[in-house]
Amino acid sequence: MDVDYFFQGNAADFTENPLAMPVPGTYLEFSTAWQRFLAEVPAADRRDVVKGFAKAFAVPPQNDGDRERLSKAAAACVAWESSTSRLNLDENSQIQPNQKYALAAARISIHYMINGGFLGGAGEANRDNNYILDNADRLTDFPVHIVHGRYDRVCHLYQAEALVRALRGAGNSQVHYFITTAGHSSFEAETDTRLRAIMDNLPPADVSL
Numbered sequence: 670m671d672v673d674y675f676f677q678g679n680a681a682d683f684t685e686n687p688l689a690m691p692v693p694g695t696y697l698e699f700s701t702a703w704q705r706f707l708a709e710v711p712a713a714d715r716r717d718v719v720k721g722f723a724k725a726f727a728v729p730p731q732n733d734g735d736r737e738r739l740s741k742a743a744a745a746c747v748a749w750e751s752s753t754s755r756l757n758l759d760e761n762s763q764i765q766p767n768q769k770y771a772l773a774a775a776r777i778s779i780h781y782m783i784n785g786g787f788l789g790g791a792g793e794a795n796r797d798n799n800y801i802l803d804n805a806d807r808l809t810d811f812p813v814h815i816v817h818g819r820y821d822r823v824c825h826l827y828q829a830e831a832l833v834r835a836l837r838g839a840g841n842s843q844v845h846y847f848i849t850t851a852g853h854s855s856f857e858a859e860t861d862t863r864l865r866a867i868m869d870n871l872p873p874a875d876v877s878l
Contacts, residue, residue, distance in 0.1 A: 670797050672782050675823055680715040683707055695753055695822045702752035709745035723783040726776050740768055743775035756820050756852040805835035812843035814867045818851035818860055
């Protein structure tokens with residue numbers, strides 16, 4: 670599962686063996702940032718990190734202690750993604766996201782993850798869906814531009830590869846696929862340049878409708 674690649678990793682085994690490697694994942698390449706992230710995940714929630722965060726964010730805080738725990742959890746989510754998003758970022762730098770932003774961003778992110786992006790349904794039972802890949806035949810009549818960093822460790826390159834193959838296999842002959850020398854962030858130079866070029870070359874919108 671794509672979300673588990675980024676958020677689960679070796680979390681379930683970390684307490685017994687921080688160097689456990691049960692599955693591939695982002696944790697293998699950002700061990701320092703991963704350790705800081707898991708420090709804010711209660712041991713009882715490490716069997717399913719996303720579910721643990723979803724449970725924590727679903728319960729309104731009742732006191733200052735609850736609010737502090739929630740704030741730390743949200744900051745940990747945002748800091749983990751920030752630490753792994755750029756190709757040339759030092760993971761040892763202490764990222765301190767804005768508290769209000771972190772809480773909003775983490776809530777939204779986890780909410781979508783636990784519901785499978787609300788693609789084809791909602792709820793935890795929908796969490797592992799492949800709705801877009803399974804319905805690629807509905808995306809054949811218009812051009813699709815896909816830009817993905819080769820060194821993206823938040824959303825692995827194979828996700829873009831799978832989408833490109835599904836679209837082309839369904840008959841879309843207007844798939845434009847670009848792999849950049851970048852990580853996850855759209856603000857990295859090569860990805861940013863490519864995205865701007867795509868936007869600049871889009872045909873004018875028809876405002877006569």
